[in-house]
Amino acid sequence: MTYCSRCILPATFPGIRFDETGVCNFCLAHKSAQETEQKRSKLRETFAELSQSLRASDGIHVVLAYSGGKDSTYTLWLLRTCYHLRVLAITLDNGYVSPRSFENIRTVCETLDVDALTIKPPLSMLNTVFVGSVSRGVFPRKSLVRASPICSSCMALTKNIVLRIALERCVPVVAYGWSPGQAPLSAALFRLNPAMLRSMYGARTDPLKDLGGPELDPYLVSDDLFDQVRTYPYSVNPLAFHPYDEDAIRAQIQVLGWTPPDDTDGNSTNCLLNGVAIRLHLAQHGFHPYAFEVAEHVRSGLITRDEGFRSLGELGSPGLATQVAARLGIDETMLQCNPLNGR
Numbered sequence: 530m531t532y533c534s535r536c537i538l539p540a541t542f543p544g545i546r547f548d549e550t551g552v553c554n555f556c557l558a559h560k561s562a563q564e565t566e567q568k569r570s571k572l573r574e575t576f577a578e579l580s581q582s583l584r585a586s587d588g589i590h591v592v593l594a595y596s597g598g599k600d601s602t603y604t605l606w607l608l609r610t611c612y613h614l615r616v617l618a619i620t621l622d623n624g625y626v627s628p629r630s631f632e633n634i635r636t637v638c639e640t641l642d643v644d645a646l647t648i649k650p651p652l653s654m655l656n657t658v659f660v661g662s663v664s665r666g667v668f669p670r671k672s673l674v675r676a677s678p679i680c681s682s683c684m685a686l687t688k689n690i691v692l693r694i695a696l697e698r699c700v701p702v703v704a705y706g707w708s709p710g711q712a713p714l715s716a717a718l719f720r721l722n723p724a725m726l727r728s729m730y731g732a733r734t735d736p737l738k739d740l741g742g743p744e745l746d747p748y749l750v751s752d753d754l755f756d757q758v759r760t761y762p763y764s765v766n767p768l769a770f771h772p773y774d775e776d777a778i779r780a781q782i783q784v785l786g787w788t789p790p791d792d793t794d795g796n797s798t799n800c801l802l803n804g805v806a807i808r809l810h811l812a813q814h815g816f817h818p819y820a821f822e823v824a825e826h827v828r829s830g831l832i833t834r835d836e837g838f839r840s841l842g843e844l845g846s847p848g849l850a851t852q853v854a855a856r857l858g859i860d861e862t863m864l865q866c867n868p869l870n871g872r
């Protein structure tokens with residue numbers, strides 16, 4: 530297997546090309562650190578100004594998609610202590626959130642004094658969506674560059690739930706805890722509008738509706754709701770414009786009482802589905818669903834190339850993956866894959 534000589538993207542990655550020195554087109558298009566830092570600094574300023582204007586208003590300022598993992602926990606801390614905003618933390622219980630993660634959610638929400646809400650759709654419906662997302666191939670290949678089909682369906686459902694609650698309660702900001710490699714800097718802070726929402730959410734929500742059927746409707750943003758809303762919220766992803774250092778993030782959130790989970794795999798700090806989602810994606814598409822994110826962290830200097838390869842090589846416990854596959858009702862043989870494609 531050929532890999533980019535600068536990051537960790539493999540030759541199997543969609544749309545990849547290499548120059549004569551073996552550097553991929555994604556690395557060649559990467560902006561300089563100085564240019565990126567200027568944009569990040571401007572975004573911090575803009576969000577600080579927005580937060581200041583919001584603080585004068587009553588009620589909840591931000592609805593945060595809160596998984597209980599390290600990145601969304603750190604995002605919650607940033608929103609509370611750096612921007613002094615009142616947050617409603619929403620957790621989707623997808624049936625596979627680790628028990629340790631629930632303890633972390635309770636502890637951190639108590640420490641930071643935030644409102645928390647857990648939404649738990651029926652497991653049978655979620656399993657139908659997750660399994661269908663793999664077997665029926667409903668998500669466009671482009672969307673699978675950054676996430677596995679299972680994670681894509683879970684994230685699409687989470688985004689719908691968060692946005693629906695924000696629109697129904699007239700909350701002015703929705704927030705996410707994507708790492709710098711999971712979401713582009715260009716999408717770190719913007720105001721939502723109906724046309725954008727219909728195209729952005731539609732691309733992910735239509736496949737979801739196809740998989741879940743009408744049972745899913747109570748969790749999705751309906752067309753009626755789109756039409757009723759007068760003021761649309763901002764969407765913010767604070768980790769895109771704050772320093773992202775994994776060790777510093779872990780140290781900060783442990784002060785809040787967050788404990789590193791010992792019941793998930795190496796790539797996720799909250800979800801037991803992850804190990805299965807990664808194995809299925811590798812077997813089906815020939816590249817790791819986190820490769821794009823990890824490659825971005827490598828070329829930004831957040832981790833070394835060797836650390837990148839190491840993190841992608843850790844698929845977590847095969848025993849846990851087998852248990853989760855059984856709970857999902859999928860055949861264990863579908864999990865057979867090679868993490869680094871023969872590297």
Ligand SMILES: [Zn+2]
Nearest residue numbers: 533536553556
């Ligand atoms: Zn590269």
